[in-house]
Amino acid sequence: MYRPKLIVFFQLKRFNTLLIIMVVAFFMISLKATTQSDLKDYKIKKVVIDAGHGGKDSGALGKSSKEKDIVLAIALKLGAYIENNIKDVEVIYTRKTDTFIELYQRGDIANKAKADLFISIHANSFPQNRRVAGTETYVMGLHTDERNFEVAKKENSVITFEEDYSSHYEGFDPNSAESYIIFSLMQNAFLEQSADFASIVQKQFRIKAKRKDRGVRQAGFVVLWRTTMPSVLIETGYISNPTEEAYLKSKTGQEYLASAIYRAFKEYKTQIESKSHFTHTATKPGTFFKIQIASSKLRIPLDSPAFKNYKDVVEIKSKGRYKYAVGNMVSYDDILKFNRIVRKDFKDAFIIAVKDGEIIPVSEALKNNN
Ligand SMILES: [Zn+2]
Structure with missing residues (x-):
């Protein structure tokens, strides 16, 4: 009696997609298990700096600049600040030149290196309203508002530049709302640390670089999907805003942004490492x-x-x-x-x-x- 009904049910394409997504998601959850182990004597030794886009993928386009060039310049400056000032940290770049790197490879580079932090650098665009300006830092999760969803969709759409992309992302379709359900099922063990770092980045942008702070946000970014360490995606500003574009492509602007992220990195590192030295007690009442x-x-x-x-x-x-x-x-x-x-x-x-x-x-x- 049950059988025919069940078959019909499973033939519903939407349900099937959902089922696959759920299986994949649970698989992802189990992959994310090795985490946040002992914070005792924990040191941040390796950071991966990921300049978004590159090569045939220009990213967002301004009137006179391309996202891929801006973010590479910021990434290289950030790396140089860390290398020159914090000797015990190794900097790994996903790209140092104008080359195309697939999204899944970016996370792989970080995972293989057993990095302690993954920083993906981007620039935003919202041509519908050229007055929109400011910085946003994203952590992995399901979007809670439509704007965050649009940003994730736009950044994820670059996988369509990749050959054979469907096989690398388990059928993930960057434009299908259904595909994003996986991100709501993820219990990301690094979320707290990622969000801690993200809020320090936003603070430094606000205080040191005097940028408009559009806050820490959450959305499903494929590039952050499988990293096994705290990970953020930074939108350094809106290339669609003429004033901000001029800032983003200027050497001074890039130096301010890189230096703000560098300061955030230093602060986060100190914060994480100081946790590991003492017997810690939450002394705040309650x-x-x-x-x-x-x-x-x-x-x-x-x-x-x-x-x-x-x-x-x-x-x-x-x-x-x-x-x-x-x-x-x-x-x-x-x-x-x-x-x-x-x-x-x-x-x-x-x-x-x-x-x-x-x-x-x-x-x-x-x-x-x-
Ligand atoms: Zn981007």
Whole structure:
């Protein structure tokens, strides 16, 4: 009785696509398992700087400049600042010349190098309104508004320059809204760190380069999809805005932008590494460390079989999603140990800090506490 119905159901093309996407997504989740391990004695040793586009792919076009040239200049300047000033960090470039590199290769370069941070540099364009200007830094995830979605679609569309792109991205179609569902299923273990770095980048743009700060945003960028380290995509400004284009293509503008990202890198590195030297306790009143084990757009009942080994699961609503966390500790070292245990059940579990029922950056919880 059931059979014919089931066949009909599975023949629905949309459902099939969704099913494939979900299988792929769960596969991706398991790939992302080796992460954020011990922060103890953790040092940032390698950074990958990814100048977007290149070669036959010009990226966005301004009146008199191309995104690929602007972002390469900024990337090389950023790399030089790091190489000249922070001797213990190795800089790896995805490209140093005007060459075409496929999106999946960019992430592969970072993964193979076991890099600690991935920085993809781009310039934005919004010809519909040439007054729009400012910088945005993106972390991986599902877009929450249409503008962010448009930016991701535009950046992802470059895979159509690639030969045989469908085989490299498991059938991902940069223009199909359905394809982006995978990004909502990802529980990215590096999200907190990526977002920490992204907000420092935006702060430096605002303070040091005096750019308009359009904030940290989230969207599904293919180039960030499979990187196994904290990763951001920086939109350094709008090439479609005449004033901003002039700034982006000027040597001074490029130096300011590169130097702002460099300062952000230095600040992030210090912040991450200082966490690893002391016995850390969240000294701020009302702050606890927990282990996030799940994140979902839909509510999951606390007595769900998925949580059966844990009695103290709590639900925290954050950024339009339901997060589920276990444990409640003030010592960072204790929560690190507990995380190793939880990871046996939830491979992507990671540490979060919660203050008065709200998730705050772990770095924030550890501040002023050395
Ligand atoms: Zn771009």
